Amino acid sequence: MKHSAILAGLLLGLVPLCAAAAQDMPGHRILQRLDTNGDGAISKDEILAARERLFKRLDRNGDGVIDENEIETARQAIEDRAQAAEARLGKRWRRMDKNGDGKVTENEFQASTPLFDLADRNGDGRLSADEIAAIRKIVAAHAN
Numbered sequence: 001m002k003h004s005a006i007l008a009g010l011l012l013g014l015v016p017l018c019a020a021a022a023q024d025m026p027g028h029r030i031l032q033r034l035d036t037n038g039d040g041a042i043s044k045d046e047i048l049a050a051r052e053r054l055f056k057r058l059d060r061n062g063d064g065v066i067d068e069n070e071i072e073t074a075r076q077a078i079e080d081r082a083q084a085a086e087a088r089l090g091k092r093w094r095r096m097d098k099n100g101d102g103k104v105t106e107n108e109f110q111a112s113t114p115l116f117d118l119a120d121r122n123g124d125g126r127l128s129a130d131e132i133a134a135i136r137k138i139v140a141a142h143a144n
Contacts, residue, residue: 030042032140033050034046034047034050036049058070058071058074060073092112092114095112096108096109096111096112098111115135118135119131119132119134119135121134
């Protein structure tokens with residue numbers, strides 16, 4: 001049953017979505033990924049193209065079928081990414097805990113803005129459209 005749920009998620013193209021996508025504007029990240037012609041909507045042809053790309057990624061040996069071993073490989077890759085994300089979360093949490101007491105206060109949480117600080121290239125405490133575009137490009141490159 002567990003493999004059936006994973007396969008269903010993979011075939012629907014839902015598994016690549018991460019926790020960050022759930023916090024993003026509803027549907028925006030999916031739209032960005034699938035709207036290949038940039039018209040602001042996802043056509044059936046774009047869905048079919050995305051499913052074709054997904055099938056090719058899952059069919060690792062290129063024999064035209066997705067077998068149990070290939071699903072297990074995909075499942076393991078998903079699990080590995082989840083464990084890596086969990087490790088990153090722990091590391092970020094420890095960085096926010098400035099006084100090392102094992103707790104992150106609201107002040108410690110609010111004081112931690114690494115993505116903003118990275119994006120604010122000129123250090124003026126404000127993000128310009130160019131700075132936002134640059135950081136989005138970096139984040140998108142890491143997401144793929």
